[in-house]
Amino acid sequence: MLFKRFLPLFIFAGIFVAFVVGLSLNPREIPSALINKAAPEFSLPPLQGDGIGLASTDLSNPDHIIIVNFFASWCGPCRIEHPALEALGQMEGVKLFGIAYKDKPAHSLSFLKSLGNPYAKIGTDLKGRSAIDWGVTGTPETFILKDGVIRYQHIGPIHDVQMAEILAIVTELQQEGQ
Amino acid sequence: MRFLLIPIFLMALTLNSAAIGVDKKRLKDPVLEARAQQIMTQLRCLVCQNQSIVESDAGLAVDLRAIVREQVLAGQTDSQIIDFMTSRYGDWVLLKPPFKAATALLWLGPIFLLLIGGFFVFRYVRQKPVASTVEPLSPEEEKRLKHILRDNK
DSSP, X not given: OHHHXXXXXXXXXXXXXXXXXXXXXXXXXXXXXXXTSBOOOOEEOOXXXXXXXXXXXXXXXXXXXXXXEEEOTTOHHHHHTHHHXXXXXXXXXXXXXXXEXXXXXXXXXXXXXXXXXXXXXXXXXXXXXXXXHTTOOSXXXXXXXXTTEEEEEEESOXXXXXXXXXXXXXXXXXXXXX | OGXXXXXXXXXXXXXXXXXXXXXXXOOSSHHHHHHHHHHHTTBBOTTTSSSBTTTOOOHHHHHHHHHHHXXXXXXXXXXXXXXXHHHHHOGGGBSXXXXXXXXXXXXXXXXXXXXXXXXXXXXXXXXXXXXXOOOOOOHHHHHHHHHHHHXXX
């Protein structure tokens, strides 16, 4: 009898919890299909007069944790995360590569000239086709790879919170093989 | 009836809005183009979230439409093209989620709720009417009742 009296309260509590949990999830967070899969095959041309481009063979370097960042000069959040990328590019045991997404090489170059170039190598994905192979929906997006396998994907700019997460993952991956 | 003509005419105009008007490069073979468009309606525009790539003019949607057309032209089957998309963007790219363990609640939930509701409705309907516990009126009460009713006339 007591149970029956409180039944509406229990139902309410159940629905309340379901709503609190459900509404606090972020629908924009798209789960990546590529985690723990090998990076896609690609070979991208360099920015004009700048190095030798970027290819999938660059990613299976066993000595380094590889970070691949999709960026564009027209992308505002890319400017915001630029200091974070510079810090990542200078980390020991880490190689940071950039892929310029749907951006005119001249524009990418002047973008990097004014802000500084954090990337060890850069490839240009003029038509955004390579980005689709990576499951990229827009810039900026950042991937962390070990032994050519994608281990982590971050969509959006790297703020302090994500930077801490990325550093933790890099450290974890570095310790993994030892 | 004539007053309906203008609304009907205006509604007919909006029918076009669902069709793809943005792509210049369509497949020449109308059968293949129809197939390509049929596949496109199943794919989510990932940067607009609740539109298919057919309905969106976002850069990514335009690119994905081009890929669907290329692959249709290259003789890929529908499921090969869908696999191409899900291997990159996950099940999220499908507007209709596939039935699997993770989505069982989504697909079966409404049926489950309907059964629960149905059970209670069934029980309520089948409930035996509560036996009347009201005592019949005593002769004295009958008399009073008649009296009251007569007074009210």
